[in-house]
Amino acid sequence: MEKSKIGLSIPVIAGIIYLSALLGYIPLIICAGYALVFEESKLLKRHAVSAIMFVGIIAIISTVLFSIITSILGIFNVPLEWITQLTDYKFTFRLAYPFNLDRIISYLLTIIEDAGLIAFAFAAFKGKKAMKFANKFVPDDIA
DSSP states (O other), rough: OBBTTTSSEEEEEEHHHHHHHHHHHHHHHHHHHHHHHHOOOOOHHHHHHHHHHHHHHHHHHHHHHIIIHHHHHHHHHHHHHHHHHOOOOOOOOOOOOGHHHHHHHHHHHHHHHHHHHHHHHHHHHHTOOGGGGGTTTSSOOOO
């Protein structure tokens, strides 16, 4: 089996890249950056790009769902606050996610991200290829 510059096999380092993403963005950037800059294996580089893209897509979905929707709800809440100030009516209604749906969606996204990273790590440990869309971003002549 092909070895890396630090003596570990390529599938092991690929799995470590996915598992490092469970610890946060900084460990992922360090591990994937090492693979992209110092290693010559195309398979390892594709796994690094795949891990970064997977975590990035989940982060974008989370941002869209929470930041933008919360901002839109806040836009509608401002006129409601004006009504309470102008009319001296004790109107305390605010628009928000119903049934704490934001927490439920946040937990689901976290579960999907963690389960996906663990599944990709086990696939990498077995020596399988990276996600297909990562092949588009890593040219064949990169190594």
